[in-house]
Amino acid sequence: MSVADYTFMKIGDAVSCINQRVNLIGVAVDTTLPKSTKGTDCFCAVRIIDESLPSGIHIHFFAPTMEDLPAIENVGDIVLVYQVVISTRPDGVYAMFNKKFSSFALFEGRGSSIKELVPYQISARYEPREKDKKVIVGLRKCSFGERIIGLYKTFFLREIKEGEHFNVVCKILHTAQVKEDEWMLFIWDGSDTQPVSVEAKYEDEMQNPLPLMLEPAPLSRDILCTFPVVGTVLRMVIDQGQEKLGIKFIKCNRWMKFINIRFEVHAALWRAVLTPTSKLCYLPDDDYSVMNRQRIYKERVSTQNGRMPFTCLYWPSSITETSHPDANLVTLMDVLTYPEVTYKFKCLVRVVALVPWRPEDFHSPSGVYRLQLTLEDPTARIHAFLFDKDGDKFFENCESVDALTKIRDVLLGVNRDPTGEYVTRDPPWIQCCLKSYYIDSNDVWGSRIFGIFDTTCIC
Known part of the structure; x- marks a missing residue:
């Protein structure tokens, strides 16, 4: 023929x-x-x-x-x-x-x-x-x-549930080779993933700390600065049981419909998993789903409360208060990518880890506070230090060991079973002020460190 x-x-x-x-x-x-x-x-x-x-x-x-x-x-x-x-x-x-x-x-x-x-x-x-x-x-x-x-019915990242499969429409922000023949996608739709429980016990933080990110090595600051400052940037990996996939052929800065993607929690961080049954397709910028997500994002960044996590509702818990009640809220991605240092910020975060964990060890031998808190919001996870007079202000109403133990458990959202045994942690949203510094050592997010200041716990 x-x-x-x-x-x-x-x-x-x-x-x-x-x-x-x-x-x-x-x-x-x-x-x-x-x-x-x-x-x-x-x-x-x-x-x-x-x-x-x-x-x-x-x-x-x-x-x-x-x-x-x-x-x-x-x-x-x-x-x-x-x-x-x-x-x-x-x-x-x-x-x-x-x-x-x-x-x-x-x-x-x-x-x-x-x-x-x-x-x-x-x-x-x-x-x-x-x-x-x-x-x-x-x-x-x-x-x-x-x-x-x-x-295909599609969902926002804010609607995903652990262990289930969903269809989502997301923008591919970045692809990275994390190991030999292993690639990771960084996807985003402008919404916030739900906060998850922390399974690790707080006393394990010193020996087995929660990671700040799922990728083996931190992204460069230049790449971070290309990410949106509102909405979760979700990491997507490949099911290890699959044969080699051509994930490196996926194009960045394109919107895509991901079909039948499994969602998991790893180290108290969400991740998406491409499975053998997953499918995908690129979407044009004038697709309705794309335009709807872009519109929602523009509305969020243009309003004063748009940087509040979706799950925070109208305002965080009353566990803390700051000396700057009228300051505008920013996200942790704002903090990480802000061009100036030193600078001050006000954020809504969760305290997912704390070192040292024993209240008796919150003070150094010289008697000053010295703690490292791991903070997160839907956009990022960072370490923030609480030192000296800033620690005095943070714990000014909680001076006894019993009071410090109580506020520690409240900040970390400790849940216990009826017998009093530790179960999981569901940290509440709190407000805090952060300031950025430069240091000479090689910090994971560049050369910046962050400290908590002008924030007080209310026992």
Whole structure:
């Protein structure tokens, strides 16, 4: 059969043509990350739909390298495939792309100029046909937006729950190689993840401290300064049980719909996990989900209370008070990325760890307070020191060991079972003032350290 004789089959009709070669054209809905197979090939799956079958069909692509696999630029782009074999397995019907005789081409979807009929990616065997242009133009005129949205309900990061799978729309802020053949994504949607309980006992903090971040090495300040100052920047990793995935091919500064992502808590920090069943697709900037998240973010940063954590409601607990009640609130990401040092800030934070943990050891041998508190909000986790007169002010109403023990447990949100045994910690939100300093040693966030000042605990 010559290329000129090829005709496209509707997806709804093609699913019944088991073991036959067909030609298909449709709009892309989602794709898997490219990965290496157990053999010498690379693999990805792309789902396309047309008007005949709203649920569409998955096309399984095999190619010599990951660069040869189709790379869909946006959801709704047009995928054209010749000579794919309709196959079946227990979980349904799919189309198999054979690198020996199949071919594909990718075209921009709805919103493109009718005159722009040049594919942005083709396979080695693809041969353009004049008669295909009419079909491509027709697909561009059709609106598949509602059908695509209807396939997946999406959630904000503020709605995720531990151990469950969700579909989320996020912007990819950064990708980093954290180990050999191991990459991490940094994603964000403008909302705040829920605070989580701390499982570690406070007496373990000296020997096994809570990490400030999930990546093995801290990001450079230059990278941090590109992150939004409001909303959680969530780390995304790959399920260790998977074969090598082409995560390094994911593009930064693009919005993406992540499908069937598992969410976990590690070291009292949220993380997302790409699993073998996860899928994804890039979204254009004018996608409704994207515009909605950008609008919410702009509203947050433009209002006085927009930097308050979502879960803090109207105001934090009354455990602490500051000497600057009218100061504007900032996030810890504001603190980390602020260009000036020395500088002063007011934040809403949780105290997730404290060293030393015994109230008897809060003072140095010379009698001055010396503590390191680990503070967090939805944007970051930092160490802040409480020293000398700032410690006197912080604990001015809690001078006895019993009073210090009480305020320590309140700050750390210690929960105990009916027998009095320690269970978990759920630290409350408190307000505090922070000041930044420069030091000469190599601190994990650059050369800055932070201290608590003008803040008082109320026993």
